[in-house]
Amino acid sequence: MAILVRRLFKIAVFIGLLLLSVRSIPLSNEWSLAETRAWIRVSDWLDVDDPENLYFAVWLTIEVIVAAGAYIAIMKLWRHCQRLRSHA
Template sequence: METLVRRLFKLALFISVFLLSVRYLPPNHEWTDSESRAYWAASDWLGIQDPRDFYFLLWLSVELIVAISAYVVIIKLWRRFRK
């Protein structure tokens, strides 16, 4: 039972960190000409028709990386200060 509670707590912690990163790291909705060309080229190379879809996937990947990094740091600090 204790293991289940720990896993649920860790899951809730990760979800909350992810939602905080989505909330406070908003995507940039205005593209410059060079960014627009880069997104069009990358989406064409990957076979994605709309560059906004590619941008959304890229933005979601960045958010996941930020959330995972923050989660790992929180867990390591928790283990260090618990000793």
């Protein structure tokens, strides 16, 4: 039972970090002409209909990577603190 609770807690921590990270995605970003051309070229190359969908997917991927990095750092720090507390 304790293992299940720990796993659910870890999942909740990751989801919380992901939600905090996703809130920073600039949804209504105004692109310059050069940025617009670049996003249109890349979306055409990847066969994506709307460049804004590609923009959102790229940002979402970045935010998932950031949340995973923060999660890994928090878990390593937690284990380190637990080891220090058990040796004291």
